[in-house]
Amino acid sequence: MLESLLFLIMGSITVVCALCVVFQKNPIYSAIFLIQTMVSLAVLYVLLHAQFIAAIQVMIYAGAIMVLFIFVIMLLNLSKADEEGERDNLFFQKPSAIILGFILVVMIGAVTLKTVSQGVKGEYTPETISQIGNTQLVGKMLFTKYVFPFEIASILLFAAIIGAIILAKKRIIED
């Protein structure tokens, strides 16, 4: 009972904040509403017994990635001409996009409600997870079954660091 109440509250906060991300004019407000969306999603992860993912959702998404976004928004100092609204070059763009979004929601909902999900159930029920500990299980799987993707992820992050520096640095020598 308490669980469904919490789901309804956090779910509606998530949806409202996601709508605000899209329909705000100022990018900084969009970023702040996106942070709220991510924090309430973290609460939903806790409801689904994924505590470790909830923690890194708050730390990495709401902490690191969104701070990067806000830094860039403030660095660029966008002028008034860049704000939304005054120009609409494509005919009938916004209403048709919203109609297409509704169609997408209806399609996803129909597929979700019609599909009978069947699969081989694993061994990690919520009871065993809470016995061993969610973080320990995630760490164990990362370093045994998924050790190769884990190493690839480190190379990917390294490449992204170098790429970001090369792309964003100022060209000193003109050729």
Added chain:
Amino acid sequence: MIPLTWYLILSGILFSIGAVGVLIKRNAIVIFMCIELMLNAVNLAFITFSRQLNSMDGQIFVFFIMTVAAAEAAVGLAIIIAIYRNKATVNVDDINLMKW
């Protein structure tokens, strides 16, 4: 317990909101944030299925999606800064060099 279908429908709604945002926004940074919203919706679906099937693999996948999202945000924002330095705008209507 809450039926897990609710979580999947919430994930679908979030994904659609993100897709609509990509379609209607002109500011490249806000389009980027809508892509992050879609990634989050997919993460929610992954965790729901992981809970439903009593498996940890979905949570590991979410971990990797977060890694890719961090890399994507860093490189994408660097590209936006480079574009802003060249054209003094981040409006995607003005960035049409590669449009035929």
